[in-house]
Amino acid sequence: MEDKNSSTSGATEATTLAARAHNAGDGGVVAGGAKRFSAKRKLAAVQRLMRGESLDAVSREENVPVHRLTEWRDKVLMGAESALKERERDARDEEIARLQAKVGEITMDNELLYAKIDKLEGGRSLARRRSKK
Numbered sequence: 244m245e246d247k248n249s250s251t252s253g254a255t256e257a258t259t260l261a262a263r264a265h266n267a268g269d270g271g272v273v274a275g276g277a278k279r280f281s282a283k284r285k286l287a288a289v290q291r292l293m294r295g296e297s298l299d300a301v302s303r304e305e306n307v308p309v310h311r312l313t314e315w316r317d318k319v320l321m322g323a324e325s326a327l328k329e330r331e332r333d334a335r336d337e338e339i340a341r342l343q344a345k346v347g348e349i350t351m352d353n354e355l356l357y358a359k360i361d362k363l364e365g366g367r368s369l370a371r372r373r374s375k376k
Contacts (some may be wrong), residue, residue: 278307280305280307285315286319288305288312288315289312289315289319292312293316298312298313
């Protein structure tokens with residue numbers, strides 16, 4: 244009975260070591276860490292899915308879990324949706340930005356003038372003029 248367990252565990256260890264050796268050259272599984280993919284490589288995998296390749300086939304070839312591929316695909320679709328929602332800028336937008344900057348300048352000038360008036364008055368309000376009679 245001990246022979247079966249030792250041969251099974253030895254086969255499992257050999258399979259694990261072979262898998263690690265296979266992945267070691269291309270930045271594969273490292274002891275204690277998972278394989279990292281660049282954004283370009285993730286996008287390439289998602290593009291394969293979008294072209295109609297099966298999820299299982301891409302998962303096996305890229306050595307990525309199915310749930311991870313579906314997460315990447317969902318993120319790509321959300322990013323594409325937000326990119327399509329953006330409105331193209333036109334001359335009106337530039338004019339609005341210019342006017343908002345001008346309002347900001349005028350507001351700042353007013354605040355500086357009010358501060359200067361307060362300083363010149365020395366904290367007292369303007370004296371009232373007497374009416375001429």
